[in-house]
Amino acid sequence: MRTVKIIAFWALSWTWGIITTATGALVALALLITGHAPRRFHHLVCFDLGNVGGGFSLGVFVFVPHNASDALKRHEGGHSVQNVFLGVFMPIITVWSFCRYWWRRWQEHRGRGDRLPPYEAIWFEKWATDLGAKYYN
Numbered sequence: 184m185r186t187v188k189i190i191a192f193w194a195l196s197w198t199w200g201i202i203t204t205a206t207g208a209l210v211a212l213a214l215l216i217t218g219h220a221p222r223r224f225h226h227l228v229c230f231d232l233g234n235v236g237g238g239f240s241l242g243v244f245v246f247v248p249h250n251a252s253d254a255l256k257r258h259e260g261g262h263s264v265q266n267v268f269l270g271v272f273m274p275i276i277t278v279w280s281f282c283r284y285w286w287r288r289w290q291e292h293r294g295r296g297d298r299l300p301p302y303e304a305i306w307f308e309k310w311a312t313d314l315g316a317k318y319y320n
């Protein structure tokens with residue numbers, strides 16, 4: 184991403200996308216207090232959550248499992264870009280994505296994982312992957 188786009192990304196994340204970014208800042212603060220050091224992923228603030236199943240994104244902050252693949256980091260970065268586009272409406276997608284993720288995990292736990300549609304069958308997950316591939320390569 185070019186410098187002018189990065190500046191616009193950060194400015195929009197902390198204004199139009201403030202609901203999601205401020206929530207991410209609170210999570211980041213809690214992680215800082217408990218001794219988690221952030222790293223950079225491109226221009227995003229990236230926290231290693233250790234041994235957890237998945238990652239999530241809240242504004243300029245991304246939270247990923249230990250040794251997360253670049254593909255996962257790019258996908259979460261794609262959600263960060265979505266926040267710039269969707270702004271105050273982003274929490275709808277964040278909550279929807281969160282519920283869908285855990286519903287899928289529950290279905291897999293029940294042995295019904297083979298009946299699930301692909302993860303990116305829903306528009307906002309496919310969009311996040313596409314945005315991640317575009318901006319975080």
Ligand SMILES: [Zn+2]
Pocket residue numbers: 258262280308311
């Ligand atoms: Zn996602």
